[in-house]
Amino acid sequence: MKIDLDHDIKNLNGEILKDSNMAVIAANYMVARPDGNAIKILEIAQKLNKDKKIEVDTSDYNLIKEIFEKEGSMNILARGQILKQIMEAKK
Numbered sequence: 374m375k376i377d378l379d380h381d382i383k384n385l386n387g388e389i390l391k392d393s394n395m396a397v398i399a400a401n402y403m404v405a406r407p408d409g410n411a412i413k414i415l416e417i418a419q420k421l422n423k424d425k426k427i428e429v430d431t432s433d434y435n436l437i438k439e440i441f442e443k444e445g446s447m448n449i450l451a452r453g454q455i456l457k458q459i460m461e462a463k464k
Contacts, residue, residue, distance in 0.1 A: 375428050376426065376437065378396035378455065378459075379394070380395050380454075380458060395455050398447075399418075402447050409440070410436070413433070429462070434459075438459050441455055
């Protein structure tokens with residue numbers, strides 16, 4: 374399945390935030406985490422940062438989704454929008 378994060382984060386009024394590409398933000402968030410399979414997460418993040426879209430198998434999809442479902446340092450505004458896009462790949 375394909376996860377497409379080539380979208381910008383929007384504020385609560387629906388306005389695009391400056392420098393808010395979901396793929397770039399997601400990739401940087403993924404590699405800033407201290408836990409998880411470091412090599413796998415790094416490879417996914419690098420591809421996502423470069424291509425903004427990524428083809429994943431079920432295992433990688435579940436890993437990415439789990440990262441954004443867990444509590445973390447990312448605010449809900451960004452994390453919620455990124456998670457919604459991730460979940461679109463499952464439809």
